[in-house]
Amino acid sequence: MTIRTFSSREFTRDVSAAKRAAIEGPVFITDRGKPRFVLLTIENYFAQSGAQEPSFLEMMDSIDGGGDDIDFEVPRLSMTLRPVHLEDGEI
Numbered sequence: 001m002t003i004r005t006f007s008s009r010e011f012t013r014d015v016s017a018a019k020r021a022a023i024e025g026p027v028f029i030t031d032r033g034k035p036r037f038v039l040l041t042i043e044n045y046f047a048q049s050g051a052q053e054p055s056f057l058e059m060m061d062s063i064d065g066g067g068d069d070i071d072f073e074v075p076r077l078s079m080t081l082r083p084v085h086l087e088d089g090e091i
Helices: 008-013 015-024 042-049 056-061
Strands: 004-007 027-031 034-039
Touching: 004 008, 004 015, 008 015, 008 027, 015 027, 015 034
Parallel strands: 004 027
Antiparallel strands: 027 034
C-alpha cells in the first residue's frame, strides 16, 4: 500500500491525480504542512472502517426526505396477446 501526500494547493490543481493515487492507497492532503484530510477509494473506506456498503435503498433513504419529493410514475406495459398455434410435436 502506497501512501501519497498532496498539499491543498496541489490537490486543488490536480484532483484527478489525487484520485488516481488513491487507487494505490490513502492520500493525505495537507494544510499548511500538516495532514488535515485523507482521500480513500470507497472500497478502502469500507474495508478499513468495518462498515458495510449501503444498499441502493439505504442510500436513497439517506437523502433528505427520503426522495419523497421525486415524482415517479411507473409506466404501464401494454401487450397484445395472440393465440399460438403449435404443430404436432412442437413445444
